[in-house]
Amino acid sequence: MPPRAGEARVSASGASGPGPEASGGSPPEPSGGPDSSGGPDSSGGPDASSAAPDASDARPPADEERIGGAVLARLGGVLDPEIRRPVTELGMIGGVEVDGDRVRVALKLTIVGCPAADAIEREVRAAAAGVPGVTAVDVAVSVMSPAERDALVRRVRGGRDRAPRFGPDSLTKVVAVTSGKGGVGKSTVAANLAVALAARGLRVGLVDADVFGFSIPGILGMSGARPTRVGELMLPPVAHGVKVISIGMFLERTGAGEPVRAVSWRGPMLHRTIEQFLSDVHFGDLDVLLLDLPPGTGDVAISVGQLLPHADVLVVTTPQAAAAEVAERSAAVARQTGQTVLGVIETMAGATLPDGTRFEPFGAGGGAALAARLGVPLLASVPLSTALREGGDAGSPVVLSHPTDPAAVALAAVADALATRQRGLPGRPLPVRTR
Numbered sequence: 001m002p003p004r005a006g007e008a009r010v011s012a013s014g015a016s017g018p019g020p021e022a023s024g025g026s027p028p029e030p031s032g033g034p035d036s037s038g039g040p041d042s043s044g045g046p047d048a049s050s051a052a053p054d055a056s057d058a059r060p061p062a063d064e065e066r067i068g069g070a071v072l073a074r075l076g077g078v079l080d081p082e083i084r085r086p087v088t089e090l091g092m093i094g095g096v097e098v099d100g101d102r103v104r105v106a107l108k109l110t111i112v113g114c115p116a117a118d119a120i121e122r123e124v125r126a127a128a129a130g131v132p133g134v135t136a137v138d139v140a141v142s143v144m145s146p147a148e149r150d151a152l153v154r155r156v157r158g159g160r161d162r163a164p165r166f167g168p169d170s171l172t173k174v175v176a177v178t179s180g181k182g183g184v185g186k187s188t189v190a191a192n193l194a195v196a197l198a199a200r201g202l203r204v205g206l207v208d209a210d211v212f213g214f215s216i217p218g219i220l221g222m223s224g225a226r227p228t229r230v231g232e233l234m235l236p237p238v239a240h241g242v243k244v245i246s247i248g249m250f251l252e253r254t255g256a257g258e259p260v261r262a263v264s265w266r267g268p269m270l271h272r273t274i275e276q277f278l279s280d281v282h283f284g285d286l287d288v289l290l291l292d293l294p295p296g297t298g299d300v301a302i303s304v305g306q307l308l309p310h311a312d313v314l315v316v317t318t319p320q321a322a323a324a325e326v327a328e329r330s331a332a333v334a335r336q337t338g339q340t341v342l343g344v345i346e347t348m349a350g351a352t353l354p355d356g357t358r359f360e361p362f363g364a365g366g367g368a369a370l371a372a373r374l375g376v377p378l379l380a381s382v383p384l385s386t387a388l389r390e391g392g393d394a395g396s397p398v399v400l401s402h403p404t405d406p407a408a409v410a411l412a413a414v415a416d417a418l419a420t421r422q423r424g425l426p427g428r429p430l431p432v433r434t435r
Ligand SMILES: Nc1ncnc2c1ncn2[C@@H]1O[C@H](COP(=O)(O)OP(=O)(O)OP(=O)(O)O)[C@@H](O)[C@H]1O
Pocket: 179, 181, 182, 183, 184, 185, 186, 187, 188, 189, 210, 213, 215, 294, 295, 347, 348, 349, 382, 383, 384, 385, 386, 388, 389, 390, 392, 393, 407
């Protein structure tokens, strides 16, 4: 709909505006888009010429210009849920037209069938409707052209190439969760720590590095989720505020949505997969990246050690002496690759039954003994918990579904410790921010 006489038309400068790609690999910074101070004439991008009404038009009422500017400013607060950047900065706002008290927003989605389309449209509508003086909002949805999408990819990458991220210079704290024996509760710990850290306002990614025995999508209730591809970018699905990637998201499925192909790869293929997770998946800037490792000291643990030698490691064990002994070997491998063992988390520890008796099927003391042998702290002893197990089965992590359950309390304490602990680089604190 072309603007009529007396109709204000404002545009957001999008991906084609001056972007961070010009700055030689520095982290993406908001630029070129309208910010809260940005009125319709302040964007400076190539669309700026359309920021003012056509010369032939009668000057629109000042009120319409004010509304247009206010709508753009509010749209600057709408984030793409997958890329986590303002839609104005991503070139997703094609324009804003104001006609009296009616507003029309042109919204450009990144891809056809964008899974977040409804959520973005809802938020855009709400943002425009929230401007005083606006009584009706029309959101015209279209899809970006390939050129617009390429510009978005360049902008989001900020000039970075495909090199693995999260290297020693990264401000992201990398924490790998490992164990000796299988089935001791590693994935449960990793998933609950991730959502607990996200709930504390941190930007969190979780890599399910258990390529053969992936279980993170199930624990986080995202079994059918797939990454979204935008050009070369692979955007990880988000669950409970955590960006998650798992091999389970790439396998062929039956109609019921369950993966059908077993994974049986040799070392080099495994290495490549982990490498791709770290380089091709666009996590954006993260405060914490957690990795859920397979049990033991196999190929994946060695690859993670090579790819992320500066990572911190949490060792998970049950109270059983045998489990603790095997866990010690996992810690040793981590240390050989240069990783730092942060501490031990004991799971499936004794619980007090409703009648007051102690229930300790796996014994007691294994976690403390392992911590002592490794010379690291015992960070938590997570008791056996039905709520924890049920939460894992239902895709609803216990730290969110039953935060007062003793197992949730123990895991939350570890999240608190991780959230406040500073990254190992001198003078570079972990940027903790609240949303
Ligand atoms: N403290 C606990 N209380 C009750 N059940 C638990 C506890 N910790 C873990 N579980 C349950 O034990 C099972 C195994 O846990 P999980 O999958 O987290 O272990 P894992 O170490 O990741 O296993 P794998 O080695 O196969 O990757 C799950 O069903 C989980 O719900």
